[in-house]
Amino acid sequence: DVVDIRTFSKTGMFTYDPGFLATASCESAITFIDGDQGQLYYRGYPIEQLAEHSDYLETCYLLIFGELPNAEQKAEFVRTVTRHTMVHDQMTRFFQGFRRDAHPMAMMVGVTGALSAFYQDSLDINNPRHREVTMYRLISKIPTIAAMCYRYSKGLPFNYPKNDLSYAANFLQMMFATPCEEYKPNPVLVRALDRIFTLHADHEQNASTSTVRLAGSSGANPFACIAAGIACLWGPSHGGANEAVLKMLDEIGSVENVPAFMEGVKNKTHKLMGFGHRVYKNMDPRAAIMKKTCDDVLKELGLENDPKFKLAMALEKIALEDPYFIERKLYPNVDFYSGIVLTALNIPVSMFTVIFALARTVGWISHWNEMISDPGMKIGRPRQLYTGSPRRDYVPVEKRK
Numbered sequence: 591d592v593v594d595i596r597t598f599s600k601t602g603m604f605t606y607d608p609g610f611l612a613t614a615s616c617e618s619a620i621t622f623i624d625g626d627q628g629q630l631y632y633r634g635y636p637i638e639q640l641a642e643h644s645d646y647l648e649t650c651y652l653l654i655f656g657e658l659p660n661a662e663q664k665a666e667f668v669r670t671v672t673r674h675t676m677v678h679d680q681m682t683r684f685f686q687g688f689r690r691d692a693h694p695m696a697m698m699v700g701v702t703g704a705l706s707a708f709y710q711d712s713l714d715i716n717n718p719r720h721r722e723v724t725m726y727r728l729i730s731k732i733p734t735i736a737a738m739c740y741r742y743s744k745g746l747p748f749n750y751p752k753n754d755l756s757y758a759a760n761f762l763q764m765m766f767a768t769p770c771e772e773y774k775p776n777p778v779l780v781r782a783l784d785r786i787f788t789l790h791a792d793h794e795q796n797a798s799t800s801t802v803r804l805a806g807s808s809g810a811n812p813f814a815c816i817a818a819g820i821a822c823l824w825g826p827s828h829g830g831a832n833e834a835v836l837k838m839l840d841e842i843g844s845v846e847n848v849p850a851f852m853e854g855v856k857n858k859t860h861k862l863m864g865f866g867h868r869v870y871k872n873m874d875p876r877a878a879i880m881k882k883t884c885d886d887v888l889k890e891l892g893l894e895n896d897p898k899f900k901l902a903m904a905l906e907k908i909a910l911e912d913p914y915f916i917e918r919k920l921y922p923n924v925d926f927y928s929g930i931v932l933t934a935l936n937i938p939v940s941m942f943t944v945i946f947a948l949a950r951t952v953g954w955i956s957h958w959n960e961m962i963s964d965p966g967m968k969i970g971r972p973r974q975l976y977t978g979s980p981r982r983d984y985v986p987v988e989k990r991k
């Protein structure tokens with residue numbers, strides 16, 4: 591009998607939900623988003639409070655372990671993260687295989703994946719102690735690798751981590767310090783970068799986190815799973831958006847060109863990058879915090895009148911008052927402002943998504959750990975709605991028309 595497998599497939603009991611608009615893939619106790627109200631909570635704490643009073647490493651502890659640390663636990667956590675900041679010397683050789691003009695995200699995918707070759711013990715994922723060490727290693731080493739990607743692309747020697755600096759200050763040091771003078775990080779800029787890290791630390795089941803979970807559900811090496819998350823984050827609809835914002839500003843050029851650009855947006859020739867969000871149909875709470883940080887940084891650096899930043903602010907104002915955006919509930923997302931802050935910090939556009947990946951690593955690994963710790967964990971295996979040919983018989987090549 592010839593069975594029409596398309597009919598068979600359609601009679602199966604599953605939901606068809608392209609883009610997972612209404613499908614929960616798991617239970618999770620880490621992050622809650624109220625998209626209609628524009629609210630975000632890590633382990634129950636509003637993001638506004640964490641951004642104001644906490645710092646990135648404390649937030650990492652919270653995401654991983656579920657509670658804020660006491661003073662002793664915090665000091666021990668920071669000490670342990672600091673202890674793991676170096677990468678194996680052989681890791682430095684990986685970079686030699688890349689072209690200098692390779693995108694830093696391409697290097698991040700490769701080098702982070704290569705960590706799996708250095709930490710065989712991470713394969714014992716059912717051992718909680720091994721999982722914990724893996725989490726420390728990732729949070730500690732990702733900034734080192736990220737800065738190495740930048741230094742390699744510039745043809746500069748790698749800078750060693752300086753463990754007497756804070757997490758964000760050390761990252762800036764590894765990016766920018768030169769042997770000619772002592773690197774003195776500006777506290778306003780360090781705080782701004784730490785805030786970018788905190789705001790990007792987790793965002794429940796976004797595309798890259800779901801990728802890490804799916805990859806991890808087969809029991810794969812966690813460093814390889816994080817590399818998969820980095821690959822997913824790279825796309826312009828996800829983590830690549832802050833890079834796309836700056837490219838868009840360059841394309842627009844100046845404030846006079848904004849109306850013509852907006853016409854193109856409405857005709858759907860292009861999107862206004864850094865606007866809109868799958869879940870937030872109100873202001874992204876991270877964007878509100880980032881806007882304030884953006885103002886502080888521009889003021890600190892005396893850049894309020896810089897043409898690029900003036901253009902960004904003009905664009906934001908016009909879009910917020912435009913009925914096209916109001917009707918569709920399109921507000922600036924965190925990437926609109928983080929791109930501007932990172933530019934002010936002298937970080938090249940190609941490194942923006944790398945910094946997002948650095949910050950999100952804790953979210954990815956917290957979700958991975960939550961999933962692996964669940965005794966009921968199953969391999970992720972979505973179904974499909976088959977739309978191809980019905981059953982047919984093989985025809986030898988000489989008989990084909």
Ligand code: ACO
Nearest residue numbers: 827828829831855861862863864865866867868918923925
């Ligand atoms: N500019 C112009 N119009 C937009 C934009 C935008 N940035 N975003 C959505 N729209 C429009 C769509 O064209 C659509 O219009 P229609 O109803 O006339 O067809 C409507 O708004 C709804 O858009 P959807 O595509 O259904 O929204 P979705 O939730 O699928 O997309 C997304 C969300 C991908 C983030 C989208 O808003 C986008 O591409 N934004 C620009 C890229 C960006 O900034 N991404 C960062 C996301 S945040 C993050 O990853 C941290």
